[in-house]
Structure formats: C-alpha cells, structure tokens
Amino acid sequence: MIRNPILPGFNPDPSICRVGEDYYIATSTFEWYPGVQIHHSRDLVNWTLVARPLNRATQLDMRGNPDSGGVWAPCLSHADGKFWLVFTDMKRIDVSFKDSHNYIVTCETIDGEWSDPWYVNSSGFDPSLFHDEDGRKWFMNMRWNHRGPGTGGNAAHAAFDGILLQEWSPEAGLFGPITNIYDGSPRGLTEAPHIFKRNGWYYLTVAEGGTGYGHAVTMARAKEITGPYETQPDGHLLCAADAPDHAIQRTGHGQYVETPDGQAYHTFLMGRPLPGRFCPLGRETGIERCVWGEDDWLYLEQGGMLAREALPGLADAEPAPTVASEHDFRDGLPPEFQWLRTPYPDRLFTTGPEGLTLFGRESLGSPFEQSLLARRQEHLVYSVETRLHSAPETYQHAAGLTAYYNAHKFHALALSCEADGGRALTILSCAGDWPDGAVTRYPEAPVAVPDGPVELRVAVDHAELQFFWRVPGGDWQPIGPVLSNAILSDEGGRGAHASFTGCFVGMFAFDLTGGGASAVFDRFVYAPKP
Known part of the structure; x- marks a missing residue:
C-alpha cells in the first residue's frame, strides 16, 4: 500500500x-x-x-x-x-x-x-x-x-x-x-x-x-x-x-x-x-x-x-519501517543534511576524523552566510542527540543544537561564554515573524557547564519541544521550559501565506567577532517514533 x-x-x-x-x-x-x-x-x-x-x-x-x-x-x-x-x-x-x-x-x-x-x-x-x-x-x-x-x-x-x-x-x-x-x-x-x-x-x-x-x-x-x-x-x-x-x-x-x-x-x-x-x-x-x-x-x-x-501501489510492497539514524560525520556529510543559501560550503563546515567542524559565521537567521547544518523533521514525535566540543572565548561565540524553521521561528540550545569566562548553556528562542518576534533567552540565568564535551538533546512530541543536556555518561537534565513546536510551522508567526517551507533540526555555530571560531560535533542521532 x-x-x-x-x-x-x-x-x-x-x-x-x-x-x-x-x-x-x-x-x-x-x-x-x-x-x-x-x-x-x-x-x-x-x-x-x-x-x-x-x-x-x-x-x-x-x-x-x-x-x-x-x-x-x-x-x-x-x-x-x-x-x-x-x-x-x-x-x-x-x-x-x-x-x-x-x-x-x-x-x-x-x-x-x-x-x-x-x-x-x-x-x-x-x-x-x-x-x-x-x-x-x-x-x-x-x-x-x-x-x-x-x-x-x-x-x-x-x-x-x-x-x-x-x-x-x-x-x-x-x-x-x-x-x-x-x-x-x-x-x-x-x-x-x-x-x-x-x-x-x-x-x-x-x-x-x-x-x-x-x-x-x-x-x-x-x-x-x-x-x-x-x-x-x-x-x-x-x-x-x-x-x-x-x-x-x-x-x-x-x-x-x-x-x-x-x-x-x-x-x-x-x-x-x-x-x-x-x-x-x-x-x-x-x-x-x-x-x-x-x-x-x-x-x-x-x-x-x-x-x-x-x-494501492504498483507492487506488493509496504513502506520501509521507521528507524533511527546515527552519524559521526567521519565519512562525510550524510545525504539528508542541507545548509542555507550559499554555494560555498567550505566556508561553513568540513568533515574528517574528528567529526563535523562548523566555522562560526553570521548569526542564527542571517540571510547571507550562516553555519547551520540540519535535516528535515519527518515525524511528529522524535528526538535528536548530539555531542559538542567547543571552547568559546566570548559571548559572541556560540554553538549548539536547533529546531529551525526560519530566521524568526526557531528554538536553539547554545553553548557560549559568560562574563566570568566560563562556559554556559542557554536557549535562544524566536517565536514569531518580524517585527513581532524577538530572541528570548531561557533560562535568563545561563547554566554553567564544566570543561570538555557536552551532549545536547531535543525531544519533540507533536506541539511540545523540550531541550536537555548532560556531560558524557551522566543523566539527561532538562533545561528551560517546554516550548511551542507549533511556532515552527507554516502557520506560526505571520501564517502560511507568508512562510511555506518546513522545520529542520540540526547543528549551528556563530562567531559575531568575524573570527570564524570553530565547534566540532562528533555524533548526531535522529530517533523518530512512528
């Protein structure tokens, strides 16, 4: 069928x-x-x-x-x-x-x-x-x-x-x-x-x-x-x-x-x-x-x-079963991933023995050069996990995991640097189209994380989205509130006649100093539920 x-x-x-x-x-x-x-x-x-x-x-x-x-x-x-x-x-x-x-x-x-x-x-x-x-x-x-x-x-x-x-x-x-x-x-x-x-x-x-x-x-x-x-x-x-x-x-x-x-x-x-x-x-x-x-x-x-x-179809066939996909990026970029706008991806990312390296470019939502590698959301219920290696030196450096529709409709869990020089996690969320939408931080007090790799997770269940984090081997800890996944749709913001693409989930990095600070991701798991 x-x-x-x-x-x-x-x-x-x-x-x-x-x-x-x-x-x-x-x-x-x-x-x-x-x-x-x-x-x-x-x-x-x-x-x-x-x-x-x-x-x-x-x-x-x-x-x-x-x-x-x-x-x-x-x-x-x-x-x-x-x-x-x-x-x-x-x-x-x-x-x-x-x-x-x-x-x-x-x-x-x-x-x-x-x-x-x-x-x-x-x-x-x-x-x-x-x-x-x-x-x-x-x-x-x-x-x-x-x-x-x-x-x-x-x-x-x-x-x-x-x-x-x-x-x-x-x-x-x-x-x-x-x-x-x-x-x-x-x-x-x-x-x-x-x-x-x-x-x-x-x-x-x-x-x-x-x-x-x-x-x-x-x-x-x-x-x-x-x-x-x-x-x-x-x-x-x-x-x-x-x-x-x-x-x-x-x-x-x-x-x-x-x-x-x-x-x-x-x-x-x-x-x-x-x-x-x-x-x-x-x-x-x-x-x-x-x-x-x-x-x-x-x-x-x-x-x-x-x-x-x-x-009825043309043969005695059933759709392929729903399965999880896991990548470490050592063999290149998997075919389901895309990026935004530019024909020069070598300025955005590279793959190799360490995994996927993103070079921080412009901010989340830039219409010119944005380091965001993502795949389509294909299921109403899914989770994504990734492991991030990043050493931000200023609050203008950030990298992390995002559920992204467009420049004015996204939720992102970002690892950045705070005033004391320590690394911290916060959520950057934009819940509507310009001029009504503005980036909000959840929680307002960023969550400090220790040195070394950090694992990030997003779980989506129909209209709800929740971020998590952990150090490798630790327990998943929720961060921030349950967010609206309904915003990340054609109907969100100004509605279906103003935006008509779809939601992606993936990894990003930006460096607002212009220095191209890098971040490495060595694991990405998309786990759907039928």
Whole structure:
C-alpha cells in the first residue's frame, strides 16, 4: 500500500516524471542548499533521495534571498535522451514585487553533473516545460502583476495574471508569440502549470487557492496547446477546503503521471494539521490513484476531491519501517543534511576524523552566510542527540543544537561564554515573524557547564519541544521550559501565506567577532517514533 505522505516532512510542489519503470519526483527546497530534491521509486511506495542537482555557484547562489525565497516549484521531465529541470530562483517575496528568475538545466542521468543553466525569463514563477510529440518545446509560467488589478481576467486574485505559454528551444530561447492560455477557476491564485497530452487533448494542471487550507488541484483542457482551455466540470480534482476535519489538508500543486500499463496517478502537496490547525511537518508530498471518465476527464479513483491516507501501489510492497539514524560525520556529510543559501560550503563546515567542524559565521537567521547544518523533521514525535566540543572565548561565540524553521521561528540550545569566562548553556528562542518576534533567552540565568564535551538533546512530541543536556555518561537534565513546536510551522508567526517551507533540526555555530571560531560535533542521532 501507498501511505500518504510518500515524502514526509518539507517536500512541497512535487513534479513527477516516469522513465520506463522508474519514477522520479522533484520538490522545492526554497532557501536550503543544494537546490531541488529528487527522489526515485519503482513501486510508488518507497522513495529514495537520489539527487540535489543545483549544487554549485554557476547554477545557484541564494545569498541574500529572503526566508521562503530561493528555489520554487521545479518541473522535471525527460526527453531527447536527457532529463530537463526547470526552476525559479525567487529573490523577493514580500510586498507587491516578486523578483523571480526562471532557468533550465539538463543531465543525461538523474544523479550526474547537471549543466549550467539557461536563463529563460522573469515574468513570473512556477515555470514548466512541455515536450510535444512533434519535438517542439513549450515553456509556461504564471505571470505576476505587481500593479494591482490584473489583466488575466480572474477577479479572485488580480496579481496572479494568468498562465503564459511560449515556444522555447536551447538554441533560440523563447521565441514566437506569448499566449495567456488560462486565467483560472473562480478559486483564483492560479499557478504551477503542467501540460500533458492524451487522446487528442492537451490537459493543463494548475494549483489554485493559495498554499494554505483553500489549496486545490484544478485541471483544464483544449484541442490546441494555445487554447482555448475549458475547466473541468467538478471545478477541481483535489481540494479539502470544505472538509476541515479530514486528516489530509492543503492539497494542491501536483502533476499527472501514467504507468506503462495505463494506470493514472497524480501527485500533490499536502499538510497534516494538528489541533489548532498547524503543520509542524510543513508541506509534504502525497499521491492519489485516478481514473479516466467516459467524458475524458480525470477523477479520483474513490470519487470526490479528498485524498486518502492509504491506497494501492504498483507492487506488493509496504513502506520501509521507521528507524533511527546515527552519524559521526567521519565519512562525510550524510545525504539528508542541507545548509542555507550559499554555494560555498567550505566556508561553513568540513568533515574528517574528528567529526563535523562548523566555522562560526553570521548569526542564527542571517540571510547571507550562516553555519547551520540540519535535516528535515519527518515525524511528529522524535528526538535528536548530539555531542559538542567547543571552547568559546566570548559571548559572541556560540554553538549548539536547533529546531529551525526560519530566521524568526526557531528554538536553539547554545553553548557560549559568560562574563566570568566560563562556559554556559542557554536557549535562544524566536517565536514569531518580524517585527513581532524577538530572541528570548531561557533560562535568563545561563547554566554553567564544566570543561570538555557536552551532549545536547531535543525531544519533540507533536506541539511540545523540550531541550536537555548532560556531560558524557551522566543523566539527561532538562533545561528551560517546554516550548511551542507549533511556532515552527507554516502557520506560526505571520501564517502560511507568508512562510511555506518546513522545520529542520540540526547543528549551528556563530562567531559575531568575524573570527570564524570553530565547534566540532562528533555524533548526531535522529530517533523518530512512528
């Protein structure tokens, strides 16, 4: 059985691609580096991370990008013997403007070295590439109207100014007329276009309603790729807006795929809210099985618009069991870890016989150069333990363990130096978006710790988070109060339309003197509970 989500934790905007009997899903990574996650499966049940293709400065440099900026909505396809990946690098997300630059990279193998990018345009975000049967390639993106009332014709949200279509080739770039092919359904906020062709129809899948609880997957079709497109009779393929008690919410932004024997599936992003309607695991990836009606429209296999938590897969397979993972970093950085924004990780960390060495850079939350190595929270209940070797010389040196959503939503247990020169632990907590959020210290009187290594622990149980510490071989001691894990979600702070990534847990170091003081971590254990 397939169990939704198929990609738990922060894995939004799933673009699915089949090559033979192999299935690949590309998801957005926003400000986390390297850019784009690509998972592989042969049964649609179990998925393995196989590539993060945007991994060098000539492809992607996000220093200075805002929280929830960076890599938006990749589109993965395969044609002409190679993979094609389209993506947006979003440089601004607030106020009226969206500075969104769209690129294409290619590679003959999914896990090879991807090309330097072709720049395509900047008229909007959520780009997509369709390879037609005659060999022509068509580029799409939604157009953003910063002025107010849009010309896309949809009063539900004037800034979302329709889906643009134009022919593209590697040699000529964009050429020919620009056609606004679809202005959306009455739900509005129409974005994330993908086209596929079946039985003489061009089918357009879009996301609508915003990425919160009004999200939806909408389909339209036309006989010519340039339109006119008619919207599906039921309004949407997937939408949970009218079912607030359903376990799977926020369904939208996905793509159609067909198996070699003609079975139909559609991916989507989703959220699993806890009481109070917050999703600490962020926007995850789900999939549903669909059927084609006699009217040549696509419908969910079970009817209605609500996604199931379990559905048939392609093989007699069950999801892999939940297990703990432990690393000492002597063999390099494990694949689940990422850092923020910069294409120059050698300035942030190194791995070797001693473990993971972080070089203190800018403060927690800096949008430029921040030494933070972390992995996704993938479970509602988990704990993380790490062992830290650090000798801070001033209160401007700090290193430790953090549960981190963004610059204004994090909790961190920091080992630093106090006025008497001794080492001490304190919690640095930021519980909301600027300007309402400010860093608070818990406890106000830092806890002195002896020389030598110190072990740090964070335990999360749904909406609650607690830090602990000990000297090696000692007993775990709680430090500070039970904190809100609900804050570390899309819904925390300014809400799901202002931040839409996910929570990470990992190690950090900062040195506000600019000296690059180092800290060593030689153990990291992520222990989830089903």
